[in-house]
Amino acid sequence: MPHDVSNTSASHSNASGLNVTVLVSVGRHPLTARARRADQDARAVEMALTLESTSVNLLHAGQQDSDHEAAIRGYLGMGIDSVGLIEQKPQADVVPALAKALRASASQLVLTGTRAETGEASGVMPYLLAEALGWPIITGLAAVEKIEQGTAVVLQALPRGKRRRLRIRLPAIATVDSSAPPARQSAFGPAKRGVLNLHQEPSEIDEALSSWHIQPARKRPKRLKIVKSSSARDRFKAAAAKADGGGGQTLSDVTPEQGAEAIFKLLKEEGVLR
Amino acid sequence: MLDTLLPILLFSALALAAIGAVRRVRLWRQGRPSSVPVIKGLMQVPRRYLVDLHHVVERDKLISHTHVATAGGFVLAALLAIVVHGFGLDSAILAWVLLAATTSMFLGSLVVAKRRSPPPSRLSKGPWMRLPKSLMAFSLGMFVVTLPTAGILPEGFFQSGAGWLAALALTGVIIWGLGEMFFGMTWGGPMKHAFAGALHLAFHRRPERFSNRTGGEHRSTGLKALPLEDDTAKLGVEKPADFTWNQLLGFDACVQCGRCEAMCPAFAAGQPLNPKKLIQDMVVGMAGGTDAHYAGSPYPGKPVGEHAGSPHGPIVNRAGGALVDAETLWSCTTCRACVEECPMMIEHVDAIVDMRRFLTLEHGNTPNKGAEVLDNLIATDNPGGFDPDSRLHWAADLNLPLMADKREAEVLLWLGDGVFDMRNQRTLRAFISVLRAAGVDFAVLGNEERDSGDVARRLGDEATFQSLARRNIKTLSQYRFSRIVTCDPHSFHVLKNEYGELGSAETPADYEVYHHSTYINQLVIDGKLAFKAWKGGSVTYHDPCYLGRYNGEYEAPRAVLKALGIEVQEMARSGYRSRCCGGGGGAPITDIPGKQRIPDMRMEDVRETGADLVAVGCPQCTAMLEGVVEPRADIKDIAELVADALVIEAPAEKATQSKPAPAAPRTVEEVMP
The missing domain is CATH 1.10.1060 (Fumarate Reductase Iron-sulfur Protein; Chain B, domain 2)
Incomplete structure (x- = not known):
């Protein structure tokens, strides 16, 4: 059965202009563990909805059960007619299925949260997907400023409120974290009426994952930060101090070779490469 | 001339009114269907008008009497005018009654005119300003035209000499009067209120509101449930x-x-x-x-x-x-x-x-914090987004009996979301000490309790309300209790009046619910509580909307305060006219800006009484009123006042235990320099 995501996922607004696909996952409330729309994914949907003259498609790969369905419907409640649902087994690696669906679609921009709230939640999925598709990836998207002639001008969020303006070639994958604008309210009526376009796809079982033993994280005691200070000014400084990353260097106006050299050196120093 | 003209005028006005009525009815019928008992409703109109509606109108005695004179006079005059002038029934008796009716209407319209010169700001101007004149035109015109029939003026007066001129003027006045009173009634004039009002009373959406001969409370304040099962139906009112x-x-x-x-x-x-x-x-x-x-x-x-x-x-x-x-x-x-x-x-x-x-x-457009609160209610069953398993943390030292352990109790104490609020925890502690002092067999749901759904429902989120309500009903159905008592009038109202509709045959949701002030009053009447004499200053009482107007409980809180020896200094707006604290209906969540804050106005009402303390019975009211900047009166819940005044006769054995134990030699002592 061929899968054409752009056919099965209905579009949000007029089909002219850009085709944006948002990958959505099932979230988990931090206190009660109830399934919900994932916060970062919802922000990605919000960002897609605010883009002008764009058709927005939602895509989810995962199991299909009532809990998950309620969570996925949370995205539909933001004012979207349908979501494409690629059914996968619980232990499946969803990257191949997603890559296949995205390749078949006419999507030029793929948005998703930085990290899922359930499952492995390693945050690696967007990278693997970008690798599989051969598309560039940008992280920490804060805003899309302009899209023209196959490139997008975007703002990337950096720590402590800094923003960096980037120009990226489309198609591309962009991840959204909590520096993006918060998601709009999910309304009950549209969520209930929205359509789930279900299609089967063979699941590629993630062998490594199935051999893992997964258990809830143990709560670890937090190290107390002892502030030795005599004055209010010192205490304020300590409270407001920025976390020092230490070290590091900024390279500018270097050739790609020099840049790669520097990165390679750093990775060796940090023990990432041996 | 008038003898022929008058029936024509009367019947053409009636015919136009009938056409207007059909048009008006068609405007109403644009709405969604709603089945009502038509004949039964129409039969009820006189009683609903004369008893229930008049009960409200009578709060303003002058206008009530004015309306009786004017409207009564009009109805009688209109009917008689049709008989006497329309059908030309030449009866001196009827003519005299018609004269009396128009006189009554004229006198009434004088008061109406006086009230509108100048009109208070709450009254509408525009066409309403001409209404007193139109009333006078109708009553005067009908009065004069009836004089010959009654034998006061000679028959044929209007056919002779100067009579012709008078007749001409009279015709003009009568056309004006009939135009306003008959034609305007169904074509959107001010008199529309009589036509639409009568039918509104007949087909009211809440027939339970109206009294009947058997007496008793007639109140219908619970919101009606919105059916959510139909996938295609639009939810709520868009157009x-x-x-x-x-x-x-x-x-x-x-x-x-x-x-x-x-x-x-x-x-x-x-x-x-x-x-x-x-x-x-x-x-x-x-x-x-x-x-x-x-x-x-x-x-x-x-x-x-x-x-x-x-x-x-x-x-x-x-x-x-x-x-x-x-x-x-x-x-x-x-x-x-x-x-x-x-x-x-x-x-x-x-x-x-x-x-x-x-x-x-x-x-999906609930303003300000609305969306966040609703998300919290969905994810954590409380509006603040607190861990639902921490509902009883505040009561760690109280050793509260849990329904899950006891399975049954005389009183199920519904704690409400106030458990997460440190101010309200003081109220709850006070009430629990009162219950213990009175030896009441009670238990709480603890972590099994959820938000009652009140705020979700008022914010329009019927889905979340029904979800919370159904789960609460299911929890409640597991346990046996005689009554629910709560310190929160919002939970009280929802449990008492709004859960019933959501119950099912297996899990009925008709509970006997008491607000804590009512329950304390019951305990006082039963002699289970003893109080010290009141030593504080003067006290006023703020009626919570959801206790007073929604449920008619004005007396019990006052009776409790009286039992404490407190004489309540009533505010100008108290009882059914109590002014809201501003905390209901999700208003603090949606937080629409105005020129001043509602609780500030309410504390100004309190200040006018000179009271040092305002007694309240609602966690919302407490929070809103305590948020007003000082200097202001203190705010205390009735439960706190009662708990402070309790005289607890400790059992003898316990009294000996609580004596200070003989000083034991300490093994560790602090070394003082």
Whole structure:
């Protein structure tokens, strides 16, 4: 059965202009563990909805059960007619299925949260997907400023409120974290009426994952930060101090070779490469 | 001439009125269907008018008498005029009665005219300003034209000489009078209120509100459930035509007296809401057009004439500029002061919640913190987003009996979401000490309790309300208890009046629910509590809307205060006219700005009584009133006042235990330098 995501996922607004696909996952409330729309994914949907003259498609790969369905419907409640649902087994690696669906679609921009709230939640999925598709990836998207002639001008969020303006070639994958604008309210009526376009796809079982033993994280005691200070000014400084990353260097106006050299050196120093 | 002209005028006015009536009925029938007992309803009109409606009107004695004279005189005069002048029945007795009726109507219209010179701000001007003159025209015209029939003027007076001129003038006056009173009644003139009002009473959406001969309480304040099962149905009210037809009829009955406006806390605070204007806007929407002809007070800060609508056009636009702005709907505290005050028994709060339901359930547009609170209610079953397993953390030292352990108890104590609020925890502690002092067998649900759903429902999120309510009902159905007691009037109202509709055959949800003030009063009457003498200063009492207006409990809190030896210094607005604290209906969550804050106005009411302390019975009221900057009166819940005054006779053995133990030698001592 061929899968054409752009056919099965209905579009949000007029089909002219850009085709944006948002990958959505099932979230988990931090206190009660109830399934919900994932916060970062919802922000990605919000960002897609605010883009002008764009058709927005939602895509989810995962199991299909009532809990998950309620969570996925949370995205539909933001004012979207349908979501494409690629059914996968619980232990499946969803990257191949997603890559296949995205390749078949006419999507030029793929948005998703930085990290899922359930499952492995390693945050690696967007990278693997970008690798599989051969598309560039940008992280920490804060805003899309302009899209023209196959490139997008975007703002990337950096720590402590800094923003960096980037120009990226489309198609591309962009991840959204909590520096993006918060998601709009999910309304009950549209969520209930929205359509789930279900299609089967063979699941590629993630062998490594199935051999893992997964258990809830143990709560670890937090190290107390002892502030030795005599004055209010010192205490304020300590409270407001920025976390020092230490070290590091900024390279500018270097050739790609020099840049790669520097990165390679750093990775060796940090023990990432041996 | 008049003998032939008068029947023609009368019957053509009646015919035009009949055509207008059909047109008006068709306007109402644009609404959604709603089945009502037609004949039974129409039969009830006299009683509903003379007893229930008059009961409200009578709060203003002068206007009540004026209305009896004018309306009674008019109805009688109109009927007799049809008989005497329309059918030409030449009866001196009937003519004398007709003279008396028109005299009564004329006297009434004099008072109406006096009230409108100058009109108070709450009254609408425009066409309403000519109504007293029209009443006079009808009554005077009918009076003079009847004089020959009654034998006071010679027969044929109007056919002779100067009589012709008089007849001509008289015809003009009568045409004016008939035009206003018959034609205007169904074609949208001020007299529309009589026609629509009578039918509104007959087909009212809440027939339970009206008394019957058996007596008893007649109150219907619980919101009606919205069916959510139908996947295609639109939820809530988007367009005027989405109201049920009898709701539209109710809006049309509005007489624009502005009593609602005078009582509305949001209007007084300068928030963009005026209940009268809202109802008039619904009429504008039903008939189509703009609000430019509205001649009363506008929504504060919103000029008249900028909004327009049609029966099948949206009431609220995302961008604004439709019939009503969303912030108007979100300003309401659902305090029901307007409904309580409305002499036409219009249901403003129902309409507002219906429109909010659309905004929340279909648009997903609950303002400010609304979306966050609803998300919290969905994810954590409480509006603050606290861990639902921490509901009893505040009571770690109280050793509260849990329903899960006991399975049954005399009293199920419903704690409410106040458990997460440190101020309300003091109230709950106080009430628990009262229960223990009275030896009441009680238990709490603990972590099994959820938000009652009140705030979700008032914010229009019927889905979350029903989900919470159904799960609460399921939990409650596992245990046996005689009654539920709660310190929160909002939970009290919802459990008592709104859960019933959601119960099923296996899990009925008809509970006997008490507010803690009522229950304490019961304990006092049963002699289970003993109090010290009151030593504090003067005290006033603030009636919570959801206890008073919603449930009619004005007496028990006052009786408890009296038992404590407190003489309540009543505020000017107390009892059924109590002013809202501003905390209801999700108003603190949607937080629509105004010129001043509602709780500030309420504390000003308190200050006027000179009281040092204001007794309250609601966690919302406590929070809102305590948020007012000092200097102000102290705020204490009734439970706290009772707990402070308790005289607890400790059992003998316990008393010995609590004596200070003999000083044991300490193994570790602090070394003092």
